[in-house]
Amino acid sequence: MKKDPRRLRFIEPFVRRAFCAVLDAHPEIADRLGNYAASRIRIDIRGAPFCMVLQPSKRAAWLYRRGAKVKSEATVSGGFMTLLKLASGDGDGDALFFSRDIGISGDTEAVVALRNALDDSGLDIIHEIFSAFGFPGLPLRLGYKAFRSMRPLVAGMFGS
Amino acid sequence: MAVKGKKAAKLTLGPVLFNWAPEKWRDFHFRMADEAPVDIVYIGEVVCSKRQPFFAGVLPDVVERLKKAGKSVVLSSLAMVMNGREAKSVRELAANEDLPVEVNDVSALAALDGRGHVIGPYINVYNEDTLAHLAAGGARRLCLAPEIPFAAAKILAAAGKKCKMDIEIQVFGRMPLALSARCYHARLHKLSKDSCQFVCANDPDGLSLKTLDDLGFLAVNGIMTMSDTYLDLSEKMPEMETAGIRHFRLSPQDCDMVKVAGLYRRAANGDSVAGELKELLPAVRFSDGYYAGAAGYKRLPA
């Protein structure tokens, strides 16, 4: 297979594993997404050297270098902590959109469906990721709390 | 000429929705009475209760002239009733025994108490259940809201047949799209609604509203928001007649409505008049998207 210079293949398997773990633990997400599960949604973390494309129906996650031209139906962009808050239901998507903390382009319907599905799922994203890599014992919100405490550091890395 | 066994289409003239000076309003109706091939004329203030007193004085003359010319006259009621004064005016209108009333707010239904009436396009009738309910309450004709597609109108017409309720559809003019407690004419002129100085009278066809990139979109008419486009369903009239819809409403605009009525009379007989309409009103954009269930502003290919 020809190497795609846009892809970040080294980290991609980890992201995909985490994404699949989330989908497995929360089948209601796919249920709520319905047909929108087939949409490829690009997650643009402001300041990060990469972007992510997720396609729930194919259980697929791709990682690309920042600025790479990639096919997707919709894009959600925002700071790392903002996106994490959104995915965990700790932030209201509309309010984050009003304040311009997140941006949307492409198929708005797909983004709204994903937002609503995630908001209902009660996803604790850090917990899910720790679980995916063999630390299921972590108390539900501990991971996220620990992560939050590292906020200044993270903010320094990616921008808030 | 009417086809044997088939009732002829009726053209109706909707109520004037804009704030026209009383003399202009009177002369317009006189001319329509004398010259326009319309069968039914709706009169009365639908949009703003503050405009009502202006033409109250000329109203009896207009009614008389229309009747003399053989037109049926219907009194249209106010669409938004928010205070005691407005409620009282609706009750008075409903209490008149001489002329049928077009109900544009549910408050008028209560006052009519089962007497025969027309349901206007500001009452939400989207399905046969609501139609049957209103027919049982004395409604004899129903003018549909502009967003209702032909597919639904057909079903309503079939249901109406069973309970002797005619269906009327607007075929010409700006479409009323929204009502508000706020007056946008007053707001634009930085006036309060209560001391509006009747600035809406400056725009006898409504005030055009454009998008930031200068695309015509809507028209402001006091508390009412209307379409920028004029509805034109002239080409669809034969199809609607086949479905049992026989009443076609022309909503008055500040143009030669006698000529407009003449064109639509011919359209009812199957003539194609879209080209002549375009010639008569070259600056107007026409639309018919709602008819096919599409966006209302669109002009769909014939």
Add this chain to the structure above:
Amino acid sequence: MKKQSRKTPELVCPAGTPSALRVAVDAGADVVYCGFRDETNARNFPGLNFSRAEMSEGTEYAHKHKARVYAAINTFPQAGNTALWHKAIDDAVGCGADALIVADMGLAAYAARMHPETRLHLSVQASASNPDAIRYYCETFNVKRVVLPRVLSIPEITALNGNIPCETEAFVFGGLCVMAEGRCLLSSYATGKSPNMNGVCSPAGDVRYAQGKDGSMASKLGAFTINRFAEGEPAGYPTICKGRFKCGGETGYIFEEPASLDALSMMPELLQSGVAALKIEGRQRGKAYTEAVVKAFRKALSDYARGWPLEIGALIALAEGGQSTAGAYDKTWR
């Protein structure tokens, strides 16, 4: 008919998902309103709303915590397809809903005929804004409560409450329709889909956001540009009534600025006007919103009961365009 009098009014809260329902109940909602996942309710958004099973579970959860559930079946049934709406009514009753919120007369007649034991509330989408209209609904369909259109001032609400045979419910927070609810076709004019027919206003499928190189963002609804926000400028929903347009020599917010209704500061007057319930809009919002707004109004109600000062403006971060308004409750709004 005798009026029910309550010392503290009901707090009626939105839920677009089962999670939001639980959050609302836990945060102190007396009532949660929600709808099925189809065009029978006026928040028919992708990924939102309840399956039959979820509605049953939600009702059970609410009842266990001494809260109630109202089912919103408040769009206008489509000609030739009224069975879908009838089934929604039957199923909501079957799921244990404590009241049905409807807007359509035909549907109200169906509910009154088939389920006379279930309370019937008139949706704001019916736009019943005067005593004569409200009395008609009460006498014809045995409606027990009317959700008031967001077009009335507080003195008008007070006058109304003294003149009608049913309870009233008034919006206190959230999205603000500038046009009379249920009588607005602006969305379908631009997109073909409307609140009345499809349960959507400016449907997401017709909305596109264009990000400019200068950090600006334009919102488009179908063919029409609804707004353009400069970099960092707070944004609003892509609804036509909150858009920026050119009209009569002016460029700007011809109808209304992007802003949310926040009537917390006017709550004492609203309570004195005799409303039986305070309603929070926002079934399309996240559970973080639900929790914050329900808690704030629960606290405000208890502060008010104790004669304490109300904490005003705490919810501004959740407001559309970062701005709030008292809407038509304040007469100068008109």
